Amino acid sequence: MFKKTVFLILLSGFYNCEEIIEVEDISEETISILAPTNNAILDVNDINFSWEPIEHAENYHLQIATPNFELAQQIIEDTLLTSSNFTKILPTNEYQWRIKGVNSAYQTQFITHYLTIEE
Numbered sequence: 001m002f003k004k005t006v007f008l009i010l011l012s013g014f015y016n017c018e019e020i021i022e023v024e025d026i027s028e029e030t031i032s033i034l035a036p037t038n039n040a041i042l043d044v045n046d047i048n049f050s051w052e053p054i055e056h057a058e059n060y061h062l063q064i065a066t067p068n069f070e071l072a073q074q075i076i077e078d079t080l081l082t083s084s085n086f087t088k089i090l091p092t093n094e095y096q097w098r099i100k101g102v103n104s105a106y107q108t109q110f111i112t113h114y115l116t117i118e119e
Helices: 001-022
Strands: 033-035 041-042 046-053 059-066 074-081 087-088 093-102 111-117
Touching: 046 093, 046 111, 074 087, 074 093
Parallel strands: 041 111
Antiparallel strands: 033 046, 046 087, 059 074, 059 093, 093 111
16 A cells, blocks of 8 residues: 555656646747837837747847848847847848747747848
């Protein structure tokens, strides 16, 4: 009887741990960008990047390149964030930026936008 009780306790402990470490699949989710909008032309340098948070995303991977990722002359930013906004001062130029949600097991696709900073 004692061995059976110990076995059941151990079995239920493993079951509960399995539930705790279950990670939600966010791979089919899509980030909705709030600002700057795609192809925005701005005359300010202090840019606030923002997007709608995704439930179960633990972090957001943000990248900024100039003039774009395919022909990148420079990767301006490549960072992992816990919030759904980021502010960066950018000089006059053309940029492409992208964001994706990530958690410990899954990630969304990047959502990519273009941005131009003018004088």
